[in-house]
Amino acid sequence: MVRSSISRPVLAAALALPAAAGAEEITVFAAASLTTALAEIETAFEAATDHDVVVALAGSSVLARQIRQGAPADIFISASTDWMDAVEADGLLEPGTRVDLLGNSIVLVASGSDAAPVEIEPDLDLAGLLGDGRLAMALVDAVPAGIYGKAALDGLGLWDAVAPQVAQADNVRAALAFVTAGEAPYGIVYATDAAAADTATVVGTFPADSHPPIVYPAADLATRDVPAEAEFLDYLRGPEARAAFERQGFTLLAP
Incomplete structure (x- = not known):
């Protein structure tokens, strides 16, 4: 489920329907430039895992500010290393999960x-x-x-x-x-x-x-720890997601 705004991120989780047994809901905060690719990736990931993905799309600066203010996000994909750096400096990333995922022009x-x-x-x-x-x-x-x-x-x-x-x-x-x-x-x-x-x-x-190199880092946020978060990050680096990113013209950085 894609959200084009994050003005009510708490409601998104509160109003979600009960998940199937063993399935989990994860909230992904992602740069607006990822809109088309993530719509495809979200659908494929949900079909493959039965997990529910809620995607909140906005400018990376807005997303980072919301995360630093306590918004209940699980994954952050930024269009800027600087905004990911700011979130990391606040101790809000799970150690070892940050990866430079994509490039752009x-x-x-x-x-x-x-x-x-x-x-x-x-x-x-x-x-x-x-x-x-x-x-x-x-x-x-x-x-x-x-x-x-x-x-x-x-x-x-x-x-x-x-x-x-x-x-x-x-x-x-x-x-x-x-x-x-x-x-x-x-x-x-x-x-x-x-x-x-x-x-x-x-x-x-x-x-x-x-201009400086355009790099999209992704990371698991330290808000909670559920297996679906790691599964989604792995999926972003897998063949299906990589193909979706390439179709939209992104450069692949993560192995």
Whole structure:
């Protein structure tokens, strides 16, 4: 069961139906950019194990803050090592369970299906491309996709020219929605999010050396200890989940 918001995480557990004998319910807090892949993985894992998975999707910064405030999550999959570091520093990870699971890239997307490609380099006139429009991004000081995007623009010397035109969203999927709805002509999102959009076109990929490496760590949280948690983490590194991640364009990091 996928939750697109974590505003009522306690209710999610409280209202859950009784599980089958031997089955367990686990709550997974995951970066919004994992939405499509985790929907497939959740269904397959539940069918294979009879466990019930509740997935709460949001920006990694929001998820980390909720975990640090005591939200009853079992697994955390972040789009940023920094936010996983913050949770780990509070002693909230089960020792030895953290693993760098996935990699990603960031791209410039344009509204519509026939936008012309651009070369993303220091000479790019991104402000000129925007005209009077906005550049959709996830929160540039909190959400990993926004942080990576701002870092890339900074590294290429493009940030100062476009900063006044940036429209910030709570997470990367919300930023993509601005573009697909035609509310912003361009946006910066993960390549994997762009692959899930029918009404947006990838017009360029940011050079990998223009921003820090994009790494998705996963870990078991120290809130409780049930076998289903370890089973789910193992499943994320298994062939079925790896195939699902690859279909969405993620780079596989964990062996």
